[in-house]
Amino acid sequence: MALFKLSINNRAYSAEVEGDTPLLWVLRDNLGLVGTKYGCGIAQCGACTVHLDGKAVRSCVLPVSAVGKAKVTTIEGLSEKGDHPVQKAWDEVDVSQCGYCQAGQIMTAAAFLKEKPKPTEEEIVGAMSGNLCRCGTYHRIREAVKVAATKTN
Amino acid sequence: MRIAAAAGGGLFLGFNWSDSAAAPVVVDAKSIVAGSVKFNSYLSIGSDNSITIVSPNPEIGQGIKTAFPMIVAEELDADWKLVKTVQGNLDPSQFERQVTGGSGAVPHSWERLRKAGATARHLLIEAAAAKWGVPASEITTADSKLFHKAAGKSAAYGDFAEAAGKLSAPKDIKLKDEKTFKLIGQSVRNVDNKNIATGKPLFGLDFYREGMLFAIIQRPKAFGFKLKSVDSAAAKAMPGIVDVVTFENSVAVVGKSTWQCKKAREVLKIEYEKAADLESSEDHNRIFSNLMDNGEATVRRKNGDVEAAFKSAAKVIKAEYQCPFLPHSPLEPMNFFAHVREDGVELVGPTQTPDRARGEAAKITGLPPEKISVEITRQGGGFGRRLSADFAIEAVHVSKLVKAPVKVIWTREDDMTGGTYRPAVRYRFEAALDKNGEMIGYKLRGVGINSGNPTREDNFPSGSVDNLLIDSVEHKSAITTGPWRAPITNFLAYAEQSFIDEVAEAAGKDPVEFRLALLEKAKKSPAGEVKYDIDRMIAVIKLAAEKSNWGKKKGVFQGFSVYFSHRSYVAQVGEVVVEKGKPTLKNVIAAVDCGIVINKSGSLQQVRGGVVDGIGHAMFGNMTFKAGTPDQSNFNGFRLIRMNEIPEVDVHFVDNGISPTGLGEPALPPAGGAVANAFYKATKQRLRNQPFINEGAFKGIS
Ligand code: FES
Ligand code: FES
Numbered sequence: 128m129a130l131f132k133l134s135i136n137n138r139a140y141s142a143e144v145e146g147d148t149p150l151l152w153v154l155r156d157n158l159g160l161v162g163t164k165y166g167c168g169i170a171q172c173g174a175c176t177v178h179l180d181g182k183a184v185r186s187c188v189l190p191v192s193a194v195g196k197a198k199v200t201t202i203e204g205l206s207e208k209g210d211h212p213v214q215k216a217w218d219e220v221d222v223s224q225c226g227y228c229q230a231g232q233i234m235t236a237a238a239f240l241k242e243k244p245k246p247t248e249e250e251i252v253g254a255m256s257g258n259l260c261r262c263g264t265y266h267r268i269r270e271a272v273k274v275a276a277t278k279t280n
Numbered sequence: 281m282r283i284a285a286a287a288g289g290g291l292f293l294g295f296n297w298s299d300s301a302a303a304p305v306v307v308d309a310k311s312i313v314a315g316s317v318k319f320n321s322y323l324s325i326g327s328d329n330s331i332t333i334v335s336p337n338p339e340i341g342q343g344i345k346t347a348f349p350m351i352v353a354e355e356l357d358a359d360w361k362l363v364k365t366v367q368g369n370l371d372p373s374q375f376e377r378q379v380t381g382g383s384g385a386v387p388h389s390w391e392r393l394r395k396a397g398a399t400a401r402h403l404l405i406e407a408a409a410a411k412w413g414v415p416a417s418e419i420t421t422a423d424s425k426l427f428h429k430a431a432g433k434s435a436a437y438g439d440f441a442e443a444a445g446k447l448s449a450p451k452d453i454k455l456k457d458e459k460t461f462k463l464i465g466q467s468v469r470n471v472d473n474k475n476i477a478t479g480k481p482l483f484g485l486d487f488y489r490e491g492m493l494f495a496i497i498q499r500p501k502a503f504g505f506k507l508k509s510v511d512s513a514a515a516k517a518m519p520g521i522v523d524v525v526t527f528e529n530s531v532a533v534v535g536k537s538t539w540q541c542k543k544a545r546e547v548l549k550i551e552y553e554k555a556a557d558l559e560s561s562e563d564h565n566r567i568f569s570n571l572m573d574n575g576e577a578t579v580r581r582k583n584g585d586v587e588a589a590f591k592s593a594a595k596v597i598k599a600e601y602q603c604p605f606l607p608h609s610p611l612e613p614m615n616f617f618a619h620v621r622e623d624g625v626e627l628v629g630p631t632q633t634p635d636r637a638r639g640e641a642a643k644i645t646g647l648p649p650e651k652i653s654v655e656i657t658r659q660g661g662g663f664g665r666r667l668s669a670d671f672a673i674e675a676v677h678v679s680k681l682v683k684a685p686v687k688v689i690w691t692r693e694d695d696m697t698g699g700t701y702r703p704a705v706r707y708r709f710e711a712a713l714d715k716n717g718e719m720i721g722y723k724l725r726g727v728g729i730n731s732g733n734p735t736r737e738d739n740f741p742s743g744s745v746d747n748l749l750i751d752s753v754e755h756k757s758a759i760t761t762g763p764w765r766a767p768i769t770n771f772l773a774y775a776e777q778s779f780i781d782e783v784a785e786a787a788g789k790d791p792v793e794f795r796l797a798l799l800e801k802a803k804k805s806p807a808g809e810v811k812y813d814i815d816r817m818i819a820v821i822k823l824a825a826e827k828s829n830w831g832k833k834k835g836v837f838q839g840f841s842v843y844f845s846h847r848s849y850v851a852q853v854g855e856v857v858v859e860k861g862k863p864t865l866k867n868v869i870a871a872v873d874c875g876i877v878i879n880k881s882g883s884l885q886q887v888r889g890g891v892v893d894g895i896g897h898a899m900f901g902n903m904t905f906k907a908g909t910p911d912q913s914n915f916n917g918f919r920l921i922r923m924n925e926i927p928e929v930d931v932h933f934v935d936n937g938i939s940p941t942g943l944g945e946p947a948l949p950p951a952g953g954a955v956a957n958a959f960y961k962a963t964k965q966r967l968r969n970q971p972f973i974n975e976g977a978f979k980g981i982s
Contacts, residue, residue: 128519145519148539156494156537161486162479164660166611167692171915174611202479209478218473221881224343224889226476227611227660233477256924259915261611261661263892264885265923 131191135160136204146192151175153191154201162202162230166259173258176231176238177201183238202230205237212278213237213271220271224262232258236272245276290326290441291403293449294319295396304399306449321368323352323396325404329424329438331358333396336368343882346471348393350878354463355397355456358437359424365471367656390940398453400444407443408435458876458937467881472658482658484615484630485689492617492685493522495678496541498531498548499698502908504559504758505552507531518544525681532678538689556758558908561604564729567755568602568706571727575753580737583808584747589721593712597786601709601775603970605729605903606702607912608764609920612660613695618675619685624651625676626685630659630666637672644676663893664763668700693913701903702764703731705771709779712747717787719745719798726752726772730761734768739844740817741780743810744802758908765893766945769845771970774898777841777953782966791840791957792825812844816873819934823871824851827932837863839957841950846942849873849934852891854927854954856962863962865955868895869930870947875938887947888929894951896921899978902971919973 133140135158142157149168154160154177166174168187175187178200205211213236223229232255239246239254246254251272260268295304296319307319324332335348349365352358401421408426409416412433420427424437475482500506510531512524520540525532531548535541557563590596616629618641625641627634634654642649659666671688679686690698705728712721722745726734737750764770784794796818803814821842824830830838830853837858842851855867868891877883900919904911912918956967965977972978 144537145539148537152537152539156488156539159488160479161481161488164483164612165485166613167915169692169914169916172611202477205478209474214477217477218469221467221469221473221885223470223473223476224885225611225659225661226470226472227483229476230479252924256922259611259920259922261609261663261893261920263889263896263921263926265892265926266888266929267885269923 129192131194133191133194133199134196135199136201137198142191144191147190149187150177150189150191150194150199151186154186160201160203164227164230166228166231171259172228172231173235174228174231176234176258178234178238181238181241183235202234205234211237213240213275216271216275216278220267220274222264222267222271224264228258228260228262232260232268236268236275240272240276246272248273289445290324290438291400291445293323293396293400295321295323295392303451303453304396304449306403306445306447308445321396323400325400325437325441325444327438327441329362329436331356331363331424331437333363333365334368335365343470343879343886346468346882347878348389349471350463350468351390351393352397354461355394356401357421357423358397360463360468362424367658394455395453398455399449402450402453403444403447404437404440406447407440411440411443464876464878465880468879469881483612483660484617484628484657485612485660487617487628487657487687489617489619489685492687493534493536493682494538494541495532495534495675495686495688496538496545496691497674497678497688497694498533498545498550499694500529500552501697502552502558503699503760503905504554504556504908505529506555508551508553511549514547514549515544518547520544523682524548525678527677527681530674532674532681532688534678534682534686542691559757559759560906560908561904564704564905567729568727571753571755572600572706572708572725575727577725577751577753578733579749579751580733580735581742581748581750581808583742583745586721586723586747586749589747590710590712590723592714593721594715595713595786597711597713597783599709599779599782599966599968600706601778601968602706603704603771603775604901605704605759605761606764606897606901607696607903607918608661608663608665608700608702609696609918610659610661610663610665613692614665614671614690614698615688616671616675617685617687618672618679620645620676620679620683624653626653626655627672627675628655628657629672629675630657630662631669631672632659632662632664632666633669636669640669640673641676644673645680663765664767665700668762670700692915696918697910697913699760700762701759702770703734703761704729705731705734705768707734707772707775709775711779711783713783713787717789719783719787721745721747723748724750724776727755728752729755729757730759731768734772736769736772738809738811739769740812740842741776741798743806743808743812744798746807748807759905766845766948769843769949770894770897771952773841773843773845773949774952774956774970777843777950778956778966778968781840781953781957781960790831792821792830795821795840795842813849816849816934816936817842817844819936820849820851820871820873823932823934824853824869827871827930828853828855828869836866837958837961839954839959839961841953841957843946843950845946845949846944848875848941848943848946850887850946850950852950852954854958856958858962863959865895865927865958867928867930868951868954869932871932871934872943872947873934873936873938873941874943874946875936875940877933878940883933883943884931886943887931890945890947891929891951892921892926894948895927895955896925898952898955898970899925899972902974
């Protein structure tokens with residue numbers, strides 16, 4: 128066990144855990160940040176996507192010891208009032224069915240649009256195909272990323 | 281009850297989901313809180329204008345939490361912005377039966393919800409009429425307001441909520457003319473959108489309780505094994521581990537965090553012994569072949585004289601279709617919380633059948649059901665998997681053994697290898713054509729592995745063929761199975777609709793015309809009972825053909841499919857285009873008759889999602905076994921469809937004013953057939969087995 132000091136959503140947190148614990152489980156079990164979801168644990172589904180210094184990463188395969196001083200952003204901290212353009216687009220397009228995959232989808236989309244504010248449809252599909260949605264909301268995810276792109280300029 | 285506490289004073293109506301004869305009744309808030317009234321749902325209108333309804337049905341992504349209050353709000357003429365739904369818990373003192381399954385919630389509750397809304401509106405009008413001294417018949421309502429035009433009076437619902445709560449509800453209530461609906465049929469966004477997009481703790485996996493322990497369970501690694509011995513010394517010595525307990529054939533590692541339990545489970549030393557045959561997929565193929573020819577069949581439906589028809593046939597067509605086992609793979613794996621105390625049990629988690637969880641907990645603990653509460657969380661998909669109670673049973677066992685609140689968590693590997701699969705089935709179809717290409721005989725034999733009845737003997741084409749025999753053979757296996765979204769029809773529809781396509785071709789007829797002719801025949805001179813609505817089926821076929829411009833598109837290969845399930849009718853056209861020499865699935869056009877569409881947005885997505893689900897599993901879904909052990913254990917080995925693999929899905933609803941029929945499942949069954957038939961047109965090769973990716977004909981396609 129070791130003490131890890133983490134910067135998450137611009138707040139300082141600390142957790143006493145084994146160094147190989149994935150960030151996902153530290154967020155969920157130790158820090159009460161349960162918006163980040165577990166779907167596969169092997170970087171296949173994207174449900175656990177968070178931002179590490181602004182880049183989308185799979186927190187289920189990121190040992191907490193590898194986070195270091197990087198700034199972590201989770202769905203809870205994507206925006207203060209839940210009004211990030213991607214979050215707004217997700218409501219407007221009414222994307223969610225069960226909703227379980229959507230935090231990961233939103234985090235992936237937000238990081239992607241930061242890199243590529245005016246993506247083509249092909250680029251959107253390329254960026255989002257790493258995230259599974261078992262309910263099959265892909266048409267609307269694609270649509271919502273397009274809508275969000277019109278909001279970010 | 282939260283609803284009473286939140287609303288303060290006002291009108292409270294109690295009504296039942298399960299008893300269709302029971303009319304809504306005015307109840308008083310105090311007796312709701314005391315649990316002394318027997319309704320399983322409430323509608324309240326507070327003096328602050330708030331409108332709340334308790335929805336007892338589990339939300340698994342089908343949109344019930346949005347659709348239910350829409351129905352109430354419509355009849356109530358409520359301002360939608362003021363309406364809230366509260367997820368009801370399974371509470372033995374107040375609720376009766378709560379289930380999500382069979383696409384049955386809306387059809388079942390349609391009348392009841394409308395009556396509740398209409399009754400509340402009626403009472404508000406009566407209260408206003410008394411106060412204003414005008415005839416009730418002259419009062420109109422809109423957007424949670426009452427108006428008397430002539431007297432120039434208006435008031436908010438909240439102003440009369442308390443007075444209305446003192447009246448008694450009428451026995452009979454007039455419902456709106458469906459043509460005047462204002463809210464029903466509109467696009468209304470999911471009521472939980474904001475909570476989902478901001479990461480609020482909604483799901484079972486998100487439930488945490490102070491002092492709660494975590495449990496990860498090792499179940500037998502092969503179907504057919506039972507537990508022999510456990511050495512848990514090493515696991516117990518791992519950091520964070522509180523205990524290792526054994527029940528039935530399971531070993532539970534209980535500790536302070538998910539990760540610690542997961543790591544400790546890896547060092548358990550467990551021995552198993554054989555309790556049943558350890559089957560492999562090759563065994564299944566052999567079993568299928570054997571039972572198809574030699575199995576003892578149960579006759580499901582028989583019309584006319586099949587043998588004579590086949591003897592006199594000008595042409596006989598015969599084909600076999602086979603599908604593998606499938607895990608449900610809801611994105612939220614199974615999990616459940618239990619706290620077993622001396623005097624009662626608290627259960628919390630994602631379940632489609634809370635009542636079953638309670639019953640099982642009562643059996644294990646010996647406590648009466650009234651001492652067991654079940655809180656239903658939002659659920660990260662279900663697809664039928666959460667109809668079982670195995671995960672709840674586990675949580676109760678573990679909590680009882682360690683005497684602490686415990687949450688059992690299944691890893692993805694546990695979820696995928698833990699059983700309760702869609703059963704593997706093989707079908708043999710045979711059709712006899714006379715010299716005019718009329719289908720005079722039809723035979724279907726289904727052989728299933730733990731599938732129960734793998735046929736739907738009364739579905740189309742039954743009723744349209746004079747000589748027909750449908751039977752089935754069952755093989756009992758240690759591999760566990762259960763209902764999987766659109767049980768049985770999720771594969772049967774594909775096989776049957778592909779076969780009908782083969783028959784149409786052999787008869788030299790257009791697949792759409794061929795189906796229509798059969799239906800006309802069923803209408804004119806039915807062969808035995810017809811248990812589907814022929815006209816509704818014809819209507820969706822025609823609509824799909826029209827919207828897809830059937831047979832008239834250049835360079836587009838179209839495949840047709842239609843199916844009746846869960847009281848609804850869906851026809852689909854798959855469209856394949858050859859791009860750079862490669863056949864590619866481009867579009868699916870769906871024509872849907874689910875009666876009145878309640879929420880346009882939710883319904884549209886329900887159909888698209890169903891098509892994506894159907895196509896994805898038809899193309900990629902495969903679960904195989906070696907000596908009882910699943911070969912696939914996570915999304916690296918088991919492939920789910922992704923965004924870059926979906927076709928466009930174009931959805932058209934039939935507008936016929938019929939009361940709503942199911943929609944959570946019916947769009948799935950026809951999807952595979954529409955696609956396979958389109959690929960056939962493009963490649964001249966039939967896809968007779970799922971998944972398509974393992975078929976020679978599909979190589980080089982995806
Ligand atoms: S849980 Fe991390 S990618 Fe699936
Ligand atoms: S909305 Fe259910 S998994 Fe994506």
